[in-house]
Amino acid sequence: MEEIPTILVVDDTEDNLDLLEFALKRKPVKMLRATSGKECLEVAAQKQPDVILLDIQMPEMDGFETLKRLRASKKTANIPVIFLTAQRKDAASIEQGLLLGADEYLTKPIDIDELLVRTRSLVRLKKMEVELERTKQDFMAMLIHDLRSPLGGISSILELLEEPILKGYQVQEVHKELLLSAEDATRRLLNLINDMLDLSKFEAGKMKLVYEQVNVIETAQKIINQLYPQFKQKGINLNFNFMNDVPIIIGDGQKISQVFTNLLSNSLKFTPPKGNVTIEIKHVKSTGEGSKDNYIISSISNDGPGIPPDELPTLFERYKQGTASKIAQVKGTGLGLAICKMIVESHGGSITAESEPGKLTTFRFTLPMQPPVESREKA
DSSP, X not given: OOOOOEEEEEOSOHHHHHHHHHHTTTXXXXXXXXXXXXXXXXXXXXXXXXXXXXXXXXXXXXXXXXXXXXXXXXXXTTSOEEEEESOTTOHHXXXXXXHHTOOEEEESSOOHHHHHHHHHHHHHHHHHHHHHHHHHHHHHHHHHHHHHHHHXXXXXXXXXXXXXXXXXXXXXXXXXXXXXXXXXXXXXXXXXXXXXXXXXXXXXXXXXXXXXXXXXHHHHHHHHHHHHHHHHHTTOEEEEEEOTTXXXXXXXXXXXXXXXXXXXXXXXXXXXXXXXXXXXXXXXEOOSTTOOOEEEEEEEEEOSSOOOGGGGGGTTSTTOOOHHHHHTTOOOOSOHHXXXXXXXXXXXXXXXXXXXXXXXXXXXXXXXXXXXXXXHHHO
């Protein structure tokens, strides 16, 4: 037996809402009502209806603007919307609505049976989409887990084989290069798998942060030590500027490590041989009255091809491959920076990029001393 769907009807005329509510009284449907675009946004976010029946002609905020705002909000972006037009021949309004993300349209006067048929159809489609997404997420999690386990073992073996090199024992140069290449390839694959796993968890709303005391400088230093052989092999100069007495923060140490791994791996890929990479970490605390500024700011700067200004706004979107990747002939999935943004923002921080083509590129991210209350409640 199908669940009874809930329809949010949005119309600025109370009489129209009353008539529709009367017509639907004995039908297998629940009706919510709103008399303005603003009220629609509030009710949709709070009640999460199955479908929204949205009138186009409304004062102050019309149906088009209301739909834009519905689609811009995470809470309402995926709720199916049926546009309500005054006449069937209003092709321009219908086209505009569909381009903005409307799922269906009806014309006045409303045919109740047609409304119910279209509502049930949209609800079924939405349910199928949710089930398909859940199946995809479960499959991805299983696949990534099965790939990560053997790679973890390989990585541990390579680290053991690398110990004699780090301790200064004589090893043939060709063996050293092969070992470093194998370790680098394994680490990159592991990072990719971790990024894919985290992305699937973030998208499914299943990402749980494990809060603990985190020393940001020690976390960064650990990743630097892991990547140091690759920096050295490429002849890249590493420069450090760590402020003294940077305090301990509360955060997910493993996820913060992942941010440093992705950003430092990027600098390794894009910095030319014998180039420079600078890592800075400092504590920012404003002493002004009523100020709430109290956070750690970390930045990683490197020489390289740089990033064109028109690519900066979309740099942290998933699967984005910029001009720098083509210039440096670097392959990647475009997931690393998207994951960094998700992790940093889930801690209540922010991440930015500054660059000019052919000049210095700087990635900078902030972490508050403690994550926001809402993040801790979800953990």
